[in-house]
Amino acid sequence: MKVSLASALGTCFGVQDAINLAMAPEFRHDMTIVGQLVHNPQINESLKKNGVSLVKGVEELDNIKTKKVMITAHGAADKTKDRLREAGFIVYDASCPLVMRVHKTIKSMVEKNYFPVVIGQEDHVEVKGIVGDLEDYLVINNEDDLEKIRQRGKTKLGIVSQTTQQVDRVEGIVDKIRAMDCVEEVAFVNTICQPTRDRQVAVWELANQVDLMIVVGGYNSSNTKKLVQVCEVKNIEAHHIESSSQLNPQWFANKKHVGITAGTSTPENVINEVHTEILRIAANIDRMEGQPTPL
Ligand code: SF4
Missing domain, CATH: 3.40.1010.20 (4-hydroxy-3-methylbut-2-enyl diphosphate reductase, catalytic domain)
Incomplete structure (x- = not known):
């Protein structure tokens, strides 16, 4: 069984910049992110581990216990930023350009x-x-x-x-x-961003070659869901997962070529874990069928 990664996949610069800002040591235990920084459960978990607080949105103003707040890569209305400043918070803006x-x-x-x-x-x-x-x-x-x-x-x-x-x-x-x-x-004005376009083009091209696609990303990630939709349009079996633990070996039975893609909020380590696990599953299947795994 052959396993291929899409030529463009995973975290975009906008998400990475926002994560870097949120993880900066000076914000440890002194920063609340207003809204999900990115739609990815693993990143949100590591933020919490780093002492960053999260609230769903500006409507939860009363629950913010830190002086510093951060607007996510998804951006926010000027009204929202003004409301936070008027409430006395120092606003850090990680809105993607x-x-x-x-x-x-x-x-x-x-x-x-x-x-x-x-x-x-x-x-x-x-x-x-x-x-x-x-x-x-x-x-x-x-x-x-x-x-x-x-x-x-x-x-x-x-x-x-x-x-x-x-x-x-x-x-x-x-x-x-x-x-x-x-x-x-x-x-x-078509304002779909270039990283999203790149991932859609890459999954489209890869879908021409594979008979199964694994799409990695948060279930609430808009652009990850769009990658699944591209596979549906191409009539390719696709499974949307958030982590390698969700891979089901039965999906891979009788498959010749498996593709992997990931949304713009999916971190590299999560993609690597999925890739490694799929290679392991592929090697097991090939061993049972008595065939070597093509690289
Ligand atoms: S998906 Fe596009 S718009 Fe959103 S953060 Fe990434 S680069 Fe920016």
Whole structure:
């Protein structure tokens, strides 16, 4: 059985920078992260071990016991940051620059009188941050939501995307919006970030070669779920796991080539553990079948 890693996978620079800031020794026992720093259970565990406190969001202000607070790579609305400063906290901002680019883009569209539309998940922390300073907006998650545009009666739309969406899906939704008879003008800036695109392209290419894909990342990680969706589009059996302990050897029976990919919040050590365990499973299967494991 052959085992291959996707050519782009795992932690992006935005997540890594945020983790490095949160793990800085001077913040030990004196920092609360507002919202999940990254959607990855192992990273959140190591943060807690390092004495960093976590709260779900700014609504838990009363539970913050440290003087210093940190905004995550997902970003936050200016209103949220102001609220924290007004409450007396020192705010460290680890917002990814590519998320901040989305904030700037949508604000400049509003200034040009476009009605702001975000393609993404309304309940995702990044989307909440993008729309948090806007007076009026729409969040579209799929084609079923398009009717909302008609209902709102807005004809000049400025559209951006959550950074971790799937490229083809977003472009498909925008094409459908452009074709709506009630829409007169669309300004679209595709704000899906480059690391997300790279991982989607890599999994797409690898899916052409394998008959099983293992996707590693937090169950609540948006971009990891999108990697699973790419496999579904390619009709490749895929299993989404958070750690090597979830690998089931039965998945690998009769498989010739297994691919491994991981979302932008999945740390390298977790990917390595999964890779090592899959190589072990593959070697066992090959031994039983009397074949060497190709590298
Ligand atoms: S996934 Fe993209 S936008 Fe999000 S932190 Fe990573 S680089 Fe930044």
